Amino acid sequence: MMRAGFWGPLPSLALRSLWHRRGSVLLTVATIALSVALLLGVERLAVESRRSFASTVSGTDLVVGARSGPVNLLLYAVFHVGDATNNVSWQSYLDVAHMPEVEWTIPISLGDSHRGFRVMGTTPDFYAHYRYGDHQPLGFASGGAVADVYDAVIGSNVAVKLDYAVGRKIVLTHGTGVGAQMQHADKPFRVVGVLQPTGTPIDDTVVVGLDGIEAIHIDWHAGIRLPGAEVDAEQARHADLTPKSITAFLVGLHSRMAVFGVQRAINDYDQEAMLAVLPGVALQQLWSIVGVAQQALRAISVMVVAVGLCGMLAALLTMLGERRREMAILRAVGARPATVFGLLVAEAGMLGLAGSVLGLALLYIAMALARPAFDRIAGIRLPLTAPTATEWLLLGAVLLASLLAGCLPAWIAYRRSLADGLQVRL
Amino acid sequence: MSLSQATVQALDAPVIRSSGLTHTWRGGRSLRFPAIELAAGETLFVHGPSGSGKSTLLGMLAGVLVPDQGSLNVLGVSLSDARQAERDRLRADHVGYIFQQFNLLPYLDVAANVALACRFSAPRLATATTHGSLDAEVNRLLEALALAPGELRERRAGELSVGQQQRVAAARALIGGPRLLIADEPTSALDSDTRAAFIELMLAECTRHRTSVVFVSHDLSLASHFDRMLRIAA
Numbered sequence: 001m002m003r004a005g006f007w008g009p010l011p012s013l014a015l016r017s018l019w020h021r022r023g024s025v026l027l028t029v030a031t032i033a034l035s036v037a038l039l040l041g042v043e044r045l046a047v048e049s050r051r052s053f054a055s056t057v058s059g060t061d062l063v064v065g066a067r068s069g070p071v072n073l074l075l076y077a078v079f080h081v082g083d084a085t086n087n088v089s090w091q092s093y094l095d096v097a098h099m100p101e102v103e104w105t106i107p108i109s110l111g112d113s114h115r116g117f118r119v120m121g122t123t124p125d126f127y128a129h130y131r132y133g134d135h136q137p138l139g140f141a142s143g144g145a146v147a148d149v150y151d152a153v154i155g156s157n158v159a160v161k162l163d164y165a166v167g168r169k170i171v172l173t174h175g176t177g178v179g180a181q182m183q184h185a186d187k188p189f190r191v192v193g194v195l196q197p198t199g200t201p202i203d204d205t206v207v208v209g210l211d212g213i214e215a216i217h218i219d220w221h222a223g224i225r226l227p228g229a230e231v232d233a234e235q236a237r238h239a240d241l242t243p244k245s246i247t248a249f250l251v252g253l254h255s256r257m258a259v260f261g262v263q264r265a266i267n268d269y270d271q272e273a274m275l276a277v278l279p280g281v282a283l284q285q286l287w288s289i290v291g292v293a294q295q296a297l298r299a300i301s302v303m304v305v306a307v308g309l310c311g312m313l314a315a316l317l318t319m320l321g322e323r324r325r326e327m328a329i330l331r332a333v334g335a336r337p338a339t340v341f342g343l344l345v346a347e348a349g350m351l352g353l354a355g356s357v358l359g360l361a362l363l364y365i366a367m368a369l370a371r372p373a374f375d376r377i378a379g380i381r382l383p384l385t386a387p388t389a390t391e392w393l394l395l396g397a398v399l400l401a402s403l404l405a406g407c408l409p410a411w412i413a414y415r416r417s418l419a420d421g422l423q424v425r426l
Numbered sequence: 427m428s429l430s431q432a433t434v435q436a437l438d439a440p441v442i443r444s445s446g447l448t449h450t451w452r453g454g455r456s457l458r459f460p461a462i463e464l465a466a467g468e469t470l471f472v473h474g475p476s477g478s479g480k481s482t483l484l485g486m487l488a489g490v491l492v493p494d495q496g497s498l499n500v501l502g503v504s505l506s507d508a509r510q511a512e513r514d515r516l517r518a519d520h521v522g523y524i525f526q527q528f529n530l531l532p533y534l535d536v537a538a539n540v541a542l543a544c545r546f547s548a549p550r551l552a553t554a555t556t557h558g559s560l561d562a563e564v565n566r567l568l569e570a571l572a573l574a575p576g577e578l579r580e581r582r583a584g585e586l587s588v589g590q591q592q593r594v595a596a597a598r599a600l601i602g603g604p605r606l607l608i609a610d611e612p613t614s615a616l617d618s619d620t621r622a623a624f625i626e627l628m629l630a631e632c633t634r635h636r637t638s639v640v641f642v643s644h645d646l647s648l649a650s651h652f653d654r655m656l657r658i659a660a
Binding site for chain 1: 452481484485488490510511514515517518519521523525528529530531532533534538542543545546547598610
């Protein structure tokens with residue numbers, strides 16, 4: 001039952017001593033737990049937001065658009081942030097699509113919206129070739145793909161937020177953003193399918209055919225509808241609905257090995273100034289910009305942990321005064337000064353450990369509660385997976401820091417027990 | 427490093443032999459102590475005015491403080507030369523210590539407080555468990571000191587009277603049959619009735635194990651309980 005020896009009694013003594021002072025101990029543990037939960041939460045959000053962005057382009061080898069910056073192209077073409085400065089001509093698109101190395105392409109035509117959601121014109125290739133997450137294909141929650149000129153497929157968030165279902169008639173708005181006022185009211189679309197959630201910007205998108213985009217703009221010129229030259233929806237069906245230009249397109253290759261060759265060929269294309277980027281590379285550039293903010297967040301969360309540990313240190317140091325008698329008793333029954341030192345370090349370690357474990361639990365509770373909101377609002381999925389190596393490392397660092405912090409009161413008690421002998425000088 | 431049993435002298439050798447001990451506290455107050463020679467099983471009453479350095483002497487005997495000068499030999503170990511780990515080991519294995527008051531750890535119950543001395547020393551645990559379990563030995567000691575184990579074992583120190591606390595402290599100091607018991611005015615917080623009873627119970631248990639006793643008090647009326655008396659001048 002009871003073990004003698006140098007370290008034998010330490011863990012149980014430390015535990016009982018902490019339990020005895022559980023009021024202040026609990027506060028200290030709670031402080032550490034909250035700070036640890038914040039630290040891990042920031043880390044996990046950073047990782048998951050990156051994963052979420054990367055999952056949006058998981059199956060795409062190249063993103064191609066008019067020449068601008070790689071990050072800019074990626075943002076407007078894939079993440080629907082900002083607008084394109086220039087389009088790519090349909091002919092240039094066809095030239096790339098017909099390159100022998102190219103397996104598939106997904107043309108993207110942006111510029112219209114529906115009640116705040118982006119409208120994306122594309123072809124059936126989108127449903128066939130687009131991959132997200134872990135190379136998952138798109139799936140339909142209800143209905144099916146766009147078949148008619150005036151068909152629309154909506155993302156899961158669009159369906160939920162606007163309470164739309166298959167069969168609903170919708171009217172597209174010319175342009176995007178708050179300023180967009182002019183409606184394509186003469187050519188309404190019908191929702192024919194609702195996509196399953198993907199955790200990508202597709203969830204916030206209304207997908208129509210390229211011919212649909214062409215049809216609603218057939219009587220438009222330079223951003224306004226030409227008066228007196230209106231073409232109604234039925235007439236438009238019979239017009240040539242081949243687009244003159246598109247915003248960008250995604251490219252999938254037969255072999256990843258060819259990606260640099262194809263990229264160079266597109267960038268050197270002499271008919272039109274185009275830019276082809278590897279989504280991974282562009283994402284890296286994006287992260288190097290966004291990374292500063294993430295680093296700042298991480299630094300703040302580390303400081304919060306430091307504050308938590310300082311709170312623990314303050315509590316331990318305060319208790320030290322009341323505990324001089326206890327130290328003298330331990331010395332009297334044979335404890336070495338090193339044992340007194342060890343006892344206090346062990347207590348600090350236990351506080352750190354309890355705080356870390358509780359912090360981890362808090363993180364998972366918070367994630368379980370917040371994940372629907374994160375998915376809906378930010379499109380970031382928070383899987384309740386086991387802690388990653390980095391997270392274990394952070395927990396280890398917290399534990400180590402609490403042990404180190406415990407060395408200060410331990411050192412003071414050690415010095416005192418050497419100087420005081422068995423007398424308690426208060 | 428732990429001190430092997432063999433280095434501790436045989437049972438009949440003197441338990442304490444010291445001469446010319448001095449100790450200087452920070453601040454420069456210097457204390458000088460008379461020579462002491464204490465045989466196994468012998469009990470010594472030490473008295474002197476406050477400030478005479480009684481507690482300092484006990485600290486040196488317990489191996490917690492180091493004398494500046496003089497020789498101090500406890501159980502054959504020269505404490506003026508021994509390294510700190512050796513002195514701590516000697517105390518853990520062979521010395522019981524009772525404070526004036528507040529002897530018990532507030533977060534342990536009575537039984538765990540008594541057993542505490544065995545948790546820092548394997549030899550003491552071995553001695554305490556010669557005839558049975560540690561629990562049984564704790565109960566036996568509590569009974570010997572007129573404490574009802576059934577009633578008190580699981581109580582905390584704060585729930586006991588001062589007299590009970592001091593007897594629990596004596597039980598802890600005596601568990602595992604130490605060779606030397608050091609008591610620093612253990613009765614000063616007790617009233618005169620319980621004082622004599624405490625000393626008698628304590629000394630009876632010491633006789634049983636042939637434990638030598640160094641007992642400090644400024645109450646000269648207690649001196650008659652002890653074999654010899656030593657006076658320390660201010």
